Structures are given as C-alpha cells and as structure tokens.
Amino acid sequence: MEHLVRQVGDICSIIIKLPPSIHEVGQRFPTPYLVLIDWGHVERDYTAGHPDDAKRLSPEGWNNMMTHIRILAEHAWTKYGVRSVVHPHAGGYIEFEDEIKKLMQDIPHEIAGLCLYTRHLYYSKMDPVQWLSDCANRLDYIHFKDINLENINK
DSSP, X not given: OHHXXXXXXXXXXXXXXXXXXXXXXXXXXXXXXXXXXXOOOHHHHTTXXXXXXXXXXXXXXXXHHHHHHHHHHHHHHHHHOOEEEEOOOTTSSSOSHXXXXXXXXXXXXXXXXXXXXXXXXXXXXXXXXXXXXHTTTTEEXXXXXXXXXXXXXX
C-alpha cells in the first residue's frame, strides 16, 4: 500500500502544477482530478464485457480494495487538494452493474466521485445514457468515447 500512496503523491504533486481548468457552473469540485482505476487482472481480462462469466472478488478482497480506494482518495484530497474519481474499467474488478452499485454503497461521494466511461458501460452490457442519468449525483468526471457497433462484439 505504501507504494500506491507514494505514486498518488508523485502524480498529485505534478498535476497540481498544471494550469487549472475553468470552474464550470454546477461543478462541485475543482480540477485536477485523480482517476483511480482497478485494472490488469488476467482472470478478468478474458471475461471483460461478460458479466455472467466474470469471477467476482471475495468479500475480503472487495473490502481490501475499498480500503485502498479510501486511503488513496483521502491522501490525494487532504495532502494535495486533488479530488479522486473511481473509473470502472473493462477487465477490472469494478466493471459490471453489481460492482458499480456496490462501489457507490461502500465509497461515499464525499470520499471519491465516479468517472463513467460510455464505451465501457456499453461493452459491459449497460446503457450509458441510463447510467449517466441514474448516477448524475455521483458523477464528477465523464469519459466519452464513440462506439463502433459493427466491431463491438468481434
């Protein structure tokens, strides 16, 4: 865990030196944001986009990941003033509907926001428009990407 906290510090110390973006009307937290992504698990890579086939974390593994998210997000905010957002990602343990809903139960919005990625939502069998609407009160950051429907299931 110490190496992750160090990495957050390294990243935050760089991004706070960047020129800030214009604070938009309705924007709850100023930029920059630290995007936290769980990704890179061989056992999940092969079932990315397939919620019925993907192995889920054990309760202990899930709680450990939630603890890490809290620690990293709180460190980024208290030491650097950087807002963290969690980005559900294809191939990670926060990808599917049940996992995103559990994340939102376990991590209060005060600790970390949500960064939804439209292509990953669609790829993982969710309706991006519906999710953006349903999660509007938790969203701090949105990653839009075009979807080529002809190639999505190849």
